[in-house]
Amino acid sequence: MTPTSLELVTEELDLVEQEMLEPDPGRCEPVDGAIAHLVRSGGKRVRPRVTLLVCRLLGTDCQRVIFLAAAVETLHTATLVHDDIIDGALVRRGVPTLNASWSPGATILTGDYLFARAADLAARTGDVSVMQLFAQTLMTICNGELHQLLADRRPPIDRSEYLRRVYAKTGALFVLAAKASGVLAAAGDEVLGHLHTFGRELGIAFQIVDDLLDFVGSESQVGKPLGSDLAQGLVTLPVICFLEQYPNDDRILSALYGASKAEHVAMALQAIRNSEAVKQTRDEALRHVMRAREAMLNLPDNRFRQALLDLADYSVQRQL
């Protein structure tokens, strides 16, 4: 993101963080600490940035959008807490996860509490449509995760199935971030349609790049061990592209499902890194960014729109 784009909503992002850190007298002290830790290690705030920029782009600037942005980011945090316990991940963004030091029970309940906080923040927008979008987004996310967990995960998984999964995992929350902000700004159906497309395509691109970084990033950039998806038996786009070209290469299946996984994961990682799959995956991400840009170009031309276009470009350029 360019410095100008980054600076556009700095003050509002501070307010969002304040909302996320707002004390709750009903909470016990260890949970206060855990939530402060989670919020402060919160990454680049891409989702609340989208929410704040969309609202400004549409010419409104209200307290309610702060609640919405905080709800979106808190919902994101809640899903990460449960993802990490489900995956047994011990590190995220370079820092230990909650489940690395807390019991499963306390971790599950802290995630639940964050879902409740997110719902409370969404309710504070005072907008029933926003609440409905919020609840349906969480349903989509959970359904996507459950599909991924319960479905047969062996290849062949085709691109369309992968894209459906990636939409549920990340696209839906970006739709909430963009579209609910339009709802608060009282935008009409056409604008909401463009915001929906922008959120969906940006979210999909974002997740594809995340999945690619698991192969071509560095551990310090990614904040967790490379090859984590492969090690968990999770088929992502780089694997799909690789298998499209080399359907009989058994290094991938060994890495996904074989014994002595660490060694096989390292071999598969190397094979994919050296293949066309990297460029093909990046091209797919770029296609989605282009669609996000196209949708955004239907909206009023101002510096907030430019910041959102920059943010879309950043989503594929980061760390590649």
Next chain:
Amino acid sequence: MTPTSLELVTEELDLVEQEMLEPDPGRCEPVDGAIAHLVRSGGKRVRPRVTLLVCRLLGTDCQRVIFLAAAVETLHTATLVHDDIIDGALVRRGVPTLNASWSPGATILTGDYLFARAADLAARTGDVSVMQLFAQTLMTICNGELHQLLADRRPPIDRSEYLRRVYAKTGALFVLAAKASGVLAAAGDEVLGHLHTFGRELGIAFQIVDDLLDFVGSESQVGKPLGSDLAQGLVTLPVICFLEQYPNDDRILSALYGASKAEHVAMALQAIRNSEAVKQTRDEALRHVMRAREAMLNLPDNRFRQALLDLADYSVQRQL
């Protein structure tokens, strides 16, 4: 509950169950089955009964209260799914829990999905105040569970601490069931205050009786092994009453924290069953039922009010 009271909202309860079972095309098939199983083994529907009866008592009868009652019961179901995985409970209401056969990940996500469904149902009431109550109730429940999990659980735990915990665990959801129904019926602050008291006191009484049944019920009535709370190191009111009278009896501490627990739990169970603690616990539950009744007697006198009074009486009479 008397037959008349039971029959008053039978049709509405069917509609509530239909809402809870409403298909979601985004859900994968195993989750459909799990949710149908959870909904159909759903017990006596005390909470949605309260919601439906309060609305009728206040002279309104709208579709929106069906959504609210379904939201309340779905939220209850979601918390049970996570409770059971946290406690490692394999049986509830005499049937296997979800975590008895599913992986922890799939169980956590199914609970999360049910939270989202509950939020969606609450949003369908179209009432922002209901949404806020809903979100704050879930925060209270999670905070209560986290206190219970993270706080020092060794005795002495006094009655006031126990009652705070029981309010968070069960009272808060009964408040939502009663008060949010009043909100939908456009009740004034005074009526909402009485509904709040009714829900809180009824919920507390209900949980005290649940905790007592863990000592004096039969396994077929309780639907899970007796002494489960003791075995988990959880101090409930019968234990508190017993220790008030016999502070130096080490059978309780051995059951809560000692080795070879099964034997010690059986001994402690027997000691408490034979003590005054049973009557003292029941008296505490009765005091809360009386307060619930008193609050209810401020509301209009009709057959729906009578059904709610019956329901309060039932909450202490059941299986004792």
